[in-house]
Amino acid sequence: xxxxxxxxxxxxxxxxxxxxxxxxxxxxxxxxxxxxxxxxxxxxxxxxxxxxxxxxxxxxxxxxxxxxxxxxxxxxxxxxxxxxxxxxxxxxxxxxxxxxxxxxxxxxxxxxxxxxxxxxxxxxxxxxxxxxxxxxxxxxxxxxxxxxxxxxxxxxxxxxxxxxxxxxxxxxxxxxxxxxxxxxxxxxxxxxxxxxxxxxxxxxxxxxxxxxxxxxxxxxxxxxxxxxxxxxxxxxxxxxxxxxxxxxxxxxxxxxxxxxxxxxxxxxxxxxxxxxxxxxxxxxxxxxxxxxxxxxxxxxxxxxxxxxxxxxxxxxxxxxxxxxxxxxxxxxxxxxxxxxxxxxxxxxxxxxxxxxxxxxxxxxxxxxxxxxxxxxxxxxxxxxxxxxxxxxxxxxxxxxxxxxxxxxxxxxxxxxxxxxxxxxxxxxxxxxxxxxxxxxxxxx
Numbered sequence: 001x002x003x004x005x006x007x008x009x010x011x012x013x014x015x016x017x018x019x020x021x022x023x024x025x026x027x028x029x030x031x032x033x034x035x036x037x038x039x040x041x042x043x044x045x046x047x048x049x050x051x052x053x054x055x056x057x058x059x060x061x062x063x064x065x066x067x068x069x070x071x072x073x074x075x076x077x078x079x080x081x082x083x084x085x086x087x088x089x090x091x092x093x094x095x096x097x098x099x100x101x102x103x104x105x106x107x108x109x110x111x112x113x114x115x116x117x118x119x120x121x122x123x124x125x126x127x128x129x130x131x132x133x134x135x136x137x138x139x140x141x142x143x144x145x146x147x148x149x150x151x152x153x154x155x156x157x158x159x160x161x162x163x164x165x166x167x168x169x170x171x172x173x174x175x176x177x178x179x180x181x182x183x184x185x186x187x188x189x190x191x192x193x194x195x196x197x198x199x200x201x202x203x204x205x206x207x208x209x210x211x212x213x214x215x216x217x218x219x220x221x222x223x224x225x226x227x228x229x230x231x232x233x234x235x236x237x238x239x240x241x242x243x244x245x246x247x248x249x250x251x252x253x254x255x256x257x258x259x260x261x262x263x264x265x266x267x268x269x270x271x272x273x274x275x276x277x278x279x280x281x282x283x284x285x286x287x288x289x290x291x292x293x294x295x296x297x298x299x300x301x302x303x304x305x306x307x308x309x310x311x312x313x314x315x316x317x318x319x320x321x322x323x324x325x326x327x328x329x330x331x332x333x334x335x336x337x338x339x340x341x342x343x344x345x346x347x348x349x350x351x352x353x354x355x356x357x358x359x360x361x362x363x364x365x366x367x368x369x370x371x372x373x374x375x376x377x378x379x380x381x382x383x384x385x386x387x388x389x390x391x392x393x394x395x396x397x398x399x400x401x402x403x404x405x406x407x408x409x410x411x412x413x414x415x416x417x418x419x420x421x422x423x424x425x426x427x428x429x430x431x432x433x434x435x436x437x438x439x440x441x442x443x444x
Contacts, residue, residue, distance in 0.1 A: 135149055368414050
């Protein structure tokens with residue numbers, strides 16, 4: 001190694017250096033174990049020349065990759081050194097990719113990007129593609145650390161997980177056993193390993209959600225016809241719907257590929273086709289007493305996670321307390337709208353896609369409500385607006401100025417609230433604020 005640097009010194013002393021062409025892969029090797037010195041000089045006749053300096057062993061690695069380090073004897077040492085890390089990560093991507101196309105996509109992410117070099121709190125060097133984030137760093141350290149990542153400190157300061165890392169950053173990952181990969185991470189991670197792990201989790205969790213929702217829809221459909229639902233009832237019909245198992249058929253119903261009514265008619269071909277009321281699905285534990293007819297009971301569907309099989313419509317931003325209805329969308333699951341959402345007009349002729357849904361009264365999670373605000377253009381107006389929202393325990397998630405004039409600013413604000421009553425209280429408080437000209441809940 002010392003001789004490589006000596007040779008570099010001789011070259012730089014003899015010929016002018018091309019700025020920005022020097023790369024030191026001896027002190028910071030690439031993930032695949034590649035080591036070399038790269039430089040560019042102005043050679044004879046003013047020609048630009050690129051020169052690579054490395055030992056014979058390094059050249060073998062450059063030409064043959066990890067095969068140059070392979071140990072064939074059974075009693076050979078462990079292959080857990082840094083030169084094998086790239087191969088291990090490649091195998092990890094292969095394990096978690098859903099198919100060859102996804103594997104190719106993830107490996108391209110690894111191969112065709114420049115690198116940044118960051119450090120763990122213990123001083124270990126982690127090389128990552130340019131644009132990598134703390135989530136990429138966490139997965140590069142260990143898959144379990146990536147899966148349970150909840151936060152990060154960059155150079156001792158708390159930073160968002162989507163922060164792009166720079167050369168020399170020291171990164172400390174904060175983990176929690178209760179954490180699972182977030183679907184939103186896929187929007188900003190850049191390494192193939194991180195993306196493969198996140199997608200695998202999403203696929204697994206989404207399948208569970210579709211199974212829960214599909215089973216609830218089928219239970220309701222069977223109950224309406226006076227039958228008791230069991231998975232065994234689908235044993236002889238799943239092939240009719242071109243699925244490989246009853247589990248796949250249940251998930252397909254949950255994702256909207258088939259309706260519960262279609263499945264019932266296939267299981268019991270003698271049932272007459274009649275116009276029926278909407279299926280009723282309750283997204284919570286039912287608190288009411290049992291009704292006389294079991295067919296009239298709402299379906300209890302617990303634990304659906306927004307963004308998986310259940311989606312809240314962005315057109316009307318439904319909140320607990322609103323009257324709502326669900327629309328089954330093929331391949332997506334159920335999208336929840338307010339009952340007066342203008343978008344529902346486009347589904348008027350598809351009654352089989354409508355589900356009467358009810359809020360989970362035990363759930364304390366926050367939802368996003370949208371308001372339109374006209375603010376007087378004067379110093380302190382925006383401060384007054386944000387203070388009123390904060391004092392009423394609301395949290396601004398997004399703010400967009402849609403129109404501005406000399407006297408007024410029109411804004412669309414997304415506010416995190418508990419329910420429709422909470423949003424109404426915030427709107428009332430804003431209307432009482434002198435700096436606010438008008439405020440109303442956004443519709444459509």
